[in-house]
Amino acid sequence: MFIQINPSAPTPVYEQIVSQVKYAVASGELRPGDALPSVRQLAVDLLVNPNTVARAYRELVRDGVVDSRRGLGLFISPRAARACRRDRDAIVTGRIAQALEEAVRAQLSREEIEDIVRTELDRAFKNARAE
Amino acid sequence: MFIQINPSAPTPVYEQIVSQVKYAVASGELRPGDALPSVRQLAVDLLVNPNTVARAYRELVRDGVVDSRRGLGLFISPRAARACRRDRDAIVTGRIAQALEEAVRAQLSREEIEDIVRTELDRAFKNARAE
Amino acid sequence: MFIQINPSAPTPVYEQIVSQVKYAVASGELRPGDALPSVRQLAVDLLVNPNTVARAYRELVRDGVVDSRRGLGLFISPRAARACRRDRDAIVTGRIAQALEEAVRAQLSREEIEDIVRTELDRAFKNARAE
Amino acid sequence: MFIQINPSAPTPVYEQIVSQVKYAVASGELRPGDALPSVRQLAVDLLVNPNTVARAYRELVRDGVVDSRRGLGLFISPRAARACRRDRDAIVTGRIAQALEEAVRAQLSREEIEDIVRTELDRAFKNARAE
DNA sequence: GTGGTCTAGACCACG
DNA sequence: GTGGTCTAGACCACC
Numbered sequence: 001m002f003i004q005i006n007p008s009a010p011t012p013v014y015e016q017i018v019s020q021v022k023y024a025v026a027s028g029e030l031r032p033g034d035a036l037p038s039v040r041q042l043a044v045d046l047l048v049n050p051n052t053v054a055r056a057y058r059e060l061v062r063d064g065v066v067d068s069r070r071g072l073g074l075f076i077s078p079r080a081a082r083a084c085r086r087d088r089d090a091i092v093t094g095r096i097a098q099a100l101e102e103a104v105r106a107q108l109s110r111e112e113i114e115d116i117v118r119t120e121l122d123r124a125f126k127n128a129r130a131e
Numbered sequence: 132m133f134i135q136i137n138p139s140a141p142t143p144v145y146e147q148i149v150s151q152v153k154y155a156v157a158s159g160e161l162r163p164g165d166a167l168p169s170v171r172q173l174a175v176d177l178l179v180n181p182n183t184v185a186r187a188y189r190e191l192v193r194d195g196v197v198d199s200r201r202g203l204g205l206f207i208s209p210r211a212a213r214a215c216r217r218d219r220d221a222i223v224t225g226r227i228a229q230a231l232e233e234a235v236r237a238q239l240s241r242e243e244i245e246d247i248v249r250t251e252l253d254r255a256f257k258n259a260r261a262e
Numbered sequence: 263m264f265i266q267i268n269p270s271a272p273t274p275v276y277e278q279i280v281s282q283v284k285y286a287v288a289s290g291e292l293r294p295g296d297a298l299p300s301v302r303q304l305a306v307d308l309l310v311n312p313n314t315v316a317r318a319y320r321e322l323v324r325d326g327v328v329d330s331r332r333g334l335g336l337f338i339s340p341r342a343a344r345a346c347r348r349d350r351d352a353i354v355t356g357r358i359a360q361a362l363e364e365a366v367r368a369q370l371s372r373e374e375i376e377d378i379v380r381t382e383l384d385r386a387f388k389n390a391r392a393e
Numbered sequence: 394m395f396i397q398i399n400p401s402a403p404t405p406v407y408e409q410i411v412s413q414v415k416y417a418v419a420s421g422e423l424r425p426g427d428a429l430p431s432v433r434q435l436a437v438d439l440l441v442n443p444n445t446v447a448r449a450y451r452e453l454v455r456d457g458v459v460d461s462r463r464g465l466g467l468f469i470s471p472r473a474a475r476a477c478r479r480d481r482d483a484i485v486t487g488r489i490a491q492a493l494e495e496a497v498r499a500q501l502s503r504e505e506i507e508d509i510v511r512t513e514l515d516r517a518f519k520n521a522r523a524e
Numbered sequence: 525g526t527g528g529t530c531t532a533g534a535c536c537a538c539g
Numbered sequence: 540g541t542g543g544t545c546t547a548g549a550c551c552a553c554c
Binding site: 019020023026027029088091092093095096097098099100101102103104105106107108110113114116117120121123124125127128 | 150151154157158160219222223224226227228229230231232233234235236237238239241244245247248251252254255256258259
């Protein structure tokens with residue numbers, strides 16, 4: 001399954017679902033026409049209340065990532081891929097930019113910041129591989 | 132004034148105050164023995180609810196960054212500088228790490244992430260100088 | 263074929279079928295005694311679930327628009343034409359009335375609403391001719 | 394109060410709230426900076442569950458009509474007025490266009506449709522005045 | 525079976 | 540006091 005939830009993370013569960021679906025579309029793991037798992041099924045898989053999943057799905061529909069076909073389920077929209085790549089890049093770039101701005105405001109030197117980035121990027125890739 | 136508040140940012144106002152005071156101490160802009168502005172004064176300056184400033188000050192006392200002298204106000208603690216540098220590095224590193232982890236999870240390649248970091252770090256330093 | 267389905271429209275598919283059959287009867291495109299396509303055939307033609315067609319046909323029987331002759335299929339009822347004209351006018355009038363009421367509630371002026379109606383009615387007739 | 398709910402209407406309650414707030418902003422009845430009634434208060438006034446109000450307010454935030462200030466409440470956004478007028482016109486025009494298209498597809502003549510519009514527009518204005 | 529809406533009520537963070 | 544998230548469970552329409 002392409003979604004993993006951390007219920008104790010600061011970002012809300014429904015938002016984790018939304019962005020992970022978008023990431024999966026952006027990376028091609030989900031393709032236009034693919035069905036999303038049903039609300040009830042995903043709720044069981046993630047040990048989460050169905051309403052929480054439904055809320056995430058609602059947002060995906062509203063963002064045009066997903067189309068709902070009555071009585072059938074939700075499907076990746078044909079026009080989703082481009083939008084998701086844009087969204088993904090915007091989200092990721094935004095978070096990185098914010099973190100770096102804070103570092104600069106905190107008066108860290110360019111070298112210190114670059115060191116931190118190097119270290120943490122290595123760690124992030126190592127963790128990702130380890131999973 | 133060494134503090135700038137963004138009331139519509141995602142991080143709560145009181146936390147923005149706390150970390151910016153710590154940053155100022157860490158960088159030497161505030162030195163042991165310096166007085167903090169009064170709760171009311173700072174609230175006026177930042178256009179913020181006094182309760183919010185009070186909460187931030189409470190946290191600073193709790194963290195040992197600041198000592199209260201009854202009837203006089205709050206003063207940067209002599210032992211604050213080292214702890215603030217530690218806190219600052221931890222906060223900054225944490226945010227950067229989190230942003231990078233998300234980028235990795237979103238399946239961006241190392242090169243793409245490094246590009247974003249380069250661009251955004253340049254921008255951050257340019258903005259800082261411009262202020 | 264006299265029916266066109268829009269699966270992503272807000273009005274349910276089975277209802278689109280029902281009202282379009284009624285419209286065809288009201289306008290004389292379908293005449294008493296004419297046969298309806300079989301459930302399976304229409305389902306294939308419209309790319310729709312057979313259950314949906316079956317439900318639409320059930321409603322048409324219930325409304326007396328269509329008579330079933332065992333083993334032969336469904337046929338436009340002799341007494342259907344008048345009732346269908348009534349139904350058609352009621353449906354159409356109802357939708358128009360609802361749309362206009364909303365416009366009035368939204369505080370648009372009589373002139374603004376009349377402008378919209380003129381423009382959209384022209385467009386609707388132009389599109390209809392173009393098909 | 395500028396909001397009236399019809400719990401038995403086909404359009405969901407939360408959506409009625411959303412569009413009525415937008416209409417109020419578009420017509421100038423609500424102005425940038427004005428506070429919305431609190432979630433709990435409006436829920437009491439409309440005899441509706443607070444979650445339903447919260448959902449409507451969430452959508453308004455998402456649409457940029459309203460800004461949330463933590464701990465204080467929701468306020469009409471400065472940039473809302475223009476967007477709301479656009480939204481209102483789009484919603485109203487869309488519904489009218491849809492109704493007219495259906496009338497044309499049902500083979501009603503231009504005169505018949507214009508008659509219906511005249512009658513129903515009169516009725517709508519009379520009802521509105523009567524309230 | 526599917527999604528969508530609504531209610532009820534708990535808990536949290538913020539000001 | 541404010542909004543925001545989440546759970547639990549009911550009911551509906553559609554396919």
